[in-house]
Amino acid sequence: xxxxxxxxxxxxxxxxxxxxxxxxxxxxxxxxxxxxxxxxxxxxxxxxxxxxxxxxxxxxxxxxxxxxxxxxxxxxxxxxxxxxxxxxxxxxxxxxxxxxxxxxxxxxxxxxxxxxxxxxxxxxxxxxxxxxxxxxxxxxxxxxxxxxxxxxxxxxxxxxxxxxxxxxxxxxxxxxxxxxxxxxxxxxxxxxxxxxxxxxxxxxxxxxxxxxxxxxxxxx
Numbered sequence: 001x002x003x004x005x006x007x008x009x010x011x012x013x014x015x016x017x018x019x020x021x022x023x024x025x026x027x028x029x030x031x032x033x034x035x036x037x038x039x040x041x042x043x044x045x046x047x048x049x050x051x052x053x054x055x056x057x058x059x060x061x062x063x064x065x066x067x068x069x070x071x072x073x074x075x076x077x078x079x080x081x082x083x084x085x086x087x088x089x090x091x092x093x094x095x096x097x098x099x100x101x102x103x104x105x106x107x108x109x110x111x112x113x114x115x116x117x118x119x120x121x122x123x124x125x126x127x128x129x130x131x132x133x134x135x136x137x138x139x140x141x142x143x144x145x146x147x148x149x150x151x152x153x154x155x156x157x158x159x160x161x162x163x164x165x166x167x168x169x170x171x172x173x174x175x176x177x178x179x180x181x182x183x184x185x186x187x188x189x190x191x192x193x194x195x196x197x198x199x200x201x202x203x204x205x206x207x208x209x210x211x212x213x214x215x216x217x218x219x220x
Contacts, residue, residue, distance in 0.1 A: 004069075007107040009068075010111060011107045015061055015064065015160070015164065021117070021118065025121055025130070029128055029129065032126045042132065043132050049183060053183045056176060056179055059172070060176050063172055063173045064164060064173070074171055075172070077170070099169075103167045110160050110167070114156075116145070120144065123141060123144040124153075134194070140202065148210060149212070150210050151212055155184075158213065161176065161181075164176075164177070
């Protein structure tokens with residue numbers, strides 16, 4: 001039943017490691033005295049977002065497993081998943097590269113996104129929060145990846161879910177990827193409003209020289 005091929009196995013392992021890592025960070029934050037670390041939303045807007053976002057995360061975890069274990073649409077991997085995908089280029093170009101290879105590249109990119117995320121978690125350290133904590137006074141982290149991007153963890157999570165959608169090319173997973181991008185953008189904007197209230201002009205200057213999800217080259 002289904003197809004537990006290499007790319008699916010790798011991306012399922014990466015997703016599991018990612019969310020286990022989030023839980024570990026929550027536990028560490030609580031140990032360091034950060035109360036819930038935002039795991040239980042304190043703001044009304046974040047509570048509303050969490051109601052919709054939590055099921056989306058469950059779908060992100062479950063859909064690749066369904067794709068690997070089911071033989072019927074919309075869950076089963078399409079037949080194109082292991083067939084050549086480059087038919088519109090001149091003969092001889094990419095002739096040995098099929099969609100299976102593309103899926104492998106996406107799975108490896110997902111693993112890379114996880115590694116970079118772990119580096120960002122380490123850089124945040126005691127200042128890591130999963131959500132807005134109104135009375136919290138964590139320090140503003142601007143080193144490492146945060147030197148160029150305000151929300152590298154969110155950017156990497158978007159990359160990870162897009163890679164998942166490439167590895168598992170079914171429309172429910174594509175929908176999850178699209179909605180996740182929307183929620184990450186809303187969450188990032190909400191956090192920026194909070195951080196601007198807390199850090200004032202320092203954060204406004206930081207916003208001017210960094211991008212939300214991608215760097216603003218030349219504005220260092």
